[in-house]
Structures are given as structure tokens and as C-alpha cells.
Amino acid sequence: MIRVSEHGERIPLTIAGSDPEKGTITLIVQGMGKSTRELNLKEAGESIHDIVGPLGTPSHIENFGTAVSIGGGVGTAIAYPTAVALKEAGNYVITINGARTKELVILEDEMRAVSDEAYITTDDGSYGFHGFVTQKLQELIDSGKAINYVLAIGPIPMMKAVAEVTRPYGIPTVVSLNPVMVDGTGMCGGCRVTVDNEIRFACVDGPEFDAHKVDFKNLSDRNRMYLQEEQQSVEAFSHKCRLGQHQ
């Protein structure tokens, strides 16, 4: 959880890597809303106002056998450390990284380095497999590969689609949810998601949940709550940047 500046919001970001010796952590951030754009404007040596973590329940990693790690867009940044951990635990690791188009493919080399099989998919076919990550996944299943575990991290429609692909085969599938958060400590309930018809707090119980039990519709509805305000914030911020006031 970080807060970029004194007047900033608290935003959850996934730790993509860490080096205890140097005392560093790695965050991979796509500038989408105001806070992430502001963060990306920071130069080396500048500082972030507040940072707290790690929060949430750590990913459950074991040797499942064959594990598929699927990342969509910046979700790849979160899928990457999990892929590393799955590999270290002895899994046969297959990674599928989806992006809209070639320019948006990230961490390609890193993913290849930890994967026994690595696939890239682009929606427009400009690079790798032409199509969605789910089509690639279906292809793998159809080819008769025994898959024991699937992890999917990315936009909600992608995670939902992955859940639907694996459901008929009963393949254990985990998704990492990204509801709106405020405190990140379990105090506000703003991050509540519906899993197996029960309320769960993503910041404490999650962010990873059984994909076959998640109510994705409710999550995407609730994530729309502040769309208008986010827009307003981004516009005000872009305006300030144009005026060169963001320092």
C-alpha cells in the first residue's frame, strides 16, 4: 500500500520482487489513474510519502506438477514473481502473457527465463499468438497436457474468462483481485468481494481467491464506483502537469 504524496490516496500495489540484502522492493506500475501517473513521474532519488506492507495473505505456493501462470497487461508484473516462486517450488511452469498489442508486452525475457514453456499472445496478432490468453490456454488443454494449477492475473474480464475455461475440467484456478481499497488492513470493508456467496475482504483474506467461486460481476460493478472522480482527478493532474506544476 503506498501513498505518493501528502494529499494522495492509499493505493494497493503488488510487490513484483524484493532484495532483502539491499533492502529494496520492486513495483511495476502502469500510469492509469492520477496516483500511478504521479508515481511514474518520480525521478531516481525522490521519495514516496508512505509505504506499508507486505499486506494480505501470501500466495500459496507448492509443487502442483504443471502450473500455468497467466498475466494480462500489467497483470504480468504480478504473475512474474509468482511464476518464479512456482518454478522454485519445482513445478513445470508454463507462462502465457497477453497484451493488446506488441508495444504493450512486458517482462518477456524475464518470463522466458523462468518458464519451461513461454507464450505471448496479442489481441491484434502483432506479436506471438494472435488471440486471447484463454484461447492459448484452451489449446494447451486440448493438446492433452495435464495441467494441475492455473493462476490468472489481469483485467477482470480476462480472469473471468480463464475461470470459465478451466471450470469444466476442474483445474484448480486462482485469481488475484483488485477491488478499490482504502486502509488495506481490514478496517473499512471497502475491498469486500463476494466469494462463494460470502463477503471476504481482499486486503486481508486475499488478494488471491478460488476463481471458480468469485462473483466477478459484483467486482466489476463495484470497481466502477469512482470512475467519474478518477477521470476528474486525472484531468486536473494532466492540467497541472501541462502547467509544469507537478513538482
Added chain:
Amino acid sequence: MTTKERLAIPRQPMPAQDPNERAHNFNEVNLGYTPELAQKEAMRCIQCKDPICIKGCPVNIKIDKFIKLIAEGNFLGAAKKIKEDNILPAICGRVCPQEDQCEKVCILTKKYTPVAIGNLERFAADYEREHGEIELPEVKPPTGRKVAVIGSGPAGLSCANDLARLGHSVTVFEALHELGGVLMYGIPEFRLPKDIVKAEIEGMKKIGVKFVTNTVVGRSVTIDELMGEEFFDAVFIGVGAGLPWFMGIPGENLIGVYSANEFLTRVNLMQSYTFPENDTPVFDCKGKNVAVFGGGNTAMDAVRTAKRLGAEHAYIVYRRSEAEMPARAEEIHNAKEEGIEFLLLMNPIEFIGNDQQWLTGVKCLRMELGEPDESGRRKPVPVKGSEFVLPVDMAVISIGNGSNPLIKQTTPEIEVSKRDTIVVDINSMATSKENVYAGGDIVTGGATVILAMGAGRTAAKAIHEKLTGQAPNFEEW
């Protein structure tokens, strides 16, 4: 002055902002007594030989003595007297439920109206702060012992303060980026100005208490690590009642349904009422209908906040009658003055939304009071066929909090109850784990500021005894 003359003085009302004005701003509602008003009110106290009010106070403030000092015009002396037993009088004078404590038992209550003990407490503390006369308390020589305090709410603050004064090296770990717990993120500015809380915390820094924000114990670091690698000799857990309850009725996850904790945290801690100056948004209440479910202080704070954010109708929806409401009487009174509409004996059964999943209304049942339940309060039972839909755009659920599971998950040796509250020995606040103590809402479930503070002090005393073999004497302070 004779007793008769004293009894002839009417209770002095608390000067307050005009209700119509204050319903649109976040400035403090109550303005505080002037020295003249305070002295006049203090004269009403008949100085009982056996001051029963002291027994009504959870921390046994020497009420008769401090009131006498005010009557004599020795306001700084009065503040000092209160602080022997209560380190946060400016806060407690504002938020304690006096009508259930000291003022309930005041000898004048039966025949007349009670002495305004809370208002006087607040006056003395404010006078001291505003006249720049807060002396730093005496600090005992260092003991060489280290104590970690988890959580910076009233329980943690009072424990840390006492231990620091006894010469221990104290570090407070707080999960959020601001210190103060509910005093900062829960209770709104219009009831408890944040500068007062900050001033108290600054005072503690001056006597050597170290504060570390952005540290979630149980995640960033565990209690075992604190006591192992970090060499803390003892730990006090004051993490509050964190986890908001929901009602478990259909539609609770529609867009526009908040827990009180989320709504108040957005507005108080993240200052969303200044959006977009501050980045955190909150539902735009302007011209909208807002319903808050519950009858406690939190519910009152939420509904009055919604009104201040411009709500057209701001409702309290409560299952029982007003007599059963746990909120402070003053807040209920103030809320009514500000135009809050009370829908009593009414129970929500379903939230209704539009096709975009935004909340549009709440289906309610009317209730009537039946037989008393275990708590002695008459139990509300539904009236058949009384269903109706109240149109609302935003809802806030304020029916209480459970316990945050973090500590329990990472330190399983600490015994917890069925409700996940931490089990302690009430005389020492010791938990089942050696040298680990706990107090405040994490032990009692949602309670009060003064009970949390009292628990902090009890624990500080026990920790001091455990670490040094000597009982502290707070009387000397």
C-alpha cells in the same frame, strides 16, 4: 456560598454553533465554556463528603477536587488535578458518555440536573492548552527496558505515555499513516478537532515516546520478531475493534453501500470532502438521500457527516426506539437540531439497485418492542405486512465491529474468545502469552475511549511491575 444558593444556579448550557450553520461546515459544534460560565457551573457542585461521581468515572478522576479548583479560578490547577488520573482530558471531556458515568450518579441528578462534569473537564484542559501552559511531566530515569505498543488509539497512547514516564523506552507501532486510531479516522472534526489529538501526541513525543507509522504488526513484523530480533521486553496490544460487520441482507454489495468505517475514514483520514484537492474520493452526497443504519456514536457521526456533505435527507434507521440508542445523548440532540431524520423501530431487509447496480432504495420492515432480551433491552419484533421501500442513494452500515484477525493469525498462542477478542486477566491486562498485554476495544469489543485509556494504564502498571519488580505510584504524578 450556601448549598441552597448553589442549588439555585441552573446548569450552564454549552455554547454551540447555530445548528443551521454548523450543518454545513466541519468546524467544531461546541464552542466551550468561557471562564465565567465555567466558574458559575463549578459553583453548582455541592462538594459532597463522599463524592459518588468519582465512582461513576471509569478512571476515578478526583472530580470534586478539580471542580473546586475551577470554582476558585485556579484553572491550571484543575487541569493538573484531572491529569493525575486521565492523560487526555481535552478528548474525554468531548467524547465520554458522561450521562452514563459521572453525571448519571452525581447527587444532583435525581432532583435537579447533574453538574456538567464533562463540560468542566473540557474547559480545564482547553484552558491549559490554549494558554501554552502544558508543563512536560516528570520522567523517571531510564530503566533500560524496551516496550512495544501496537496501535496508537487511546489504549495504546495511554499505555505508552505511562510507561515512558516510568522511564521505559517505548515505541508505538501504527498500521496507518496517521496516529490516533479512532480519534483520527473515526470521530469527525466537528466533534473532536484533530489538532487537539495531534497536540497530545506531540506532548508524548517530547517525553520520549517513539512513534513508527505504516507498520502493520502481524504483517510487516510479528510480535515474536519484536520480542526476539528487536529485543522488546514486553508488548502491549491496543489494535482496536477493526473489522466492520455487515448485515448479511441482499444487495449489500451494491454501489453506494458503505461501512461506517469506510465512509468516515474516507472523509476524516483521507479528507475526501476536499476532493479533488485530496485524491481520495467519496460518494457525492449533494442533494442525495442518505440512510445510516445503527444507533451508536458511529452512526451519529456518519449521518451528520453526510448532512455536512450536502445530503438532502439524512436518515438514521434504527431497529429499536430512541431510549435504546447507545449514542451519547448530546450527539442525538445535536443531530436532531441539525435536521437529521430519525426513522425508529425500522429494520432494513434488502437493498435495491438499478440496472447499473447503483443503490436506489432500501426495503424496510416496521418493528415494535417486545419482551426484554438478555441485554435487558426490549427486543424489536417485526410488524407483519409493514414492508415499504425508502428511496436512498447512499447507505452506511454502522452496526458494530468485530476483531481484526491479524494478530490472532500470526501469534496463535494468544488466547482469544469466540468473538475473537483477546482474553486477558482484568487486573493486569496480561494475555496468555508471557510479557504480552492487551487492552481497549480488542479486549472488550467496541466500547469507549475512557475504558480503552483505563485499560492502557492498568497494563502499564502491570508491565512496570513485571519489568522492575516495583509497583508504580501514579498518585505522585
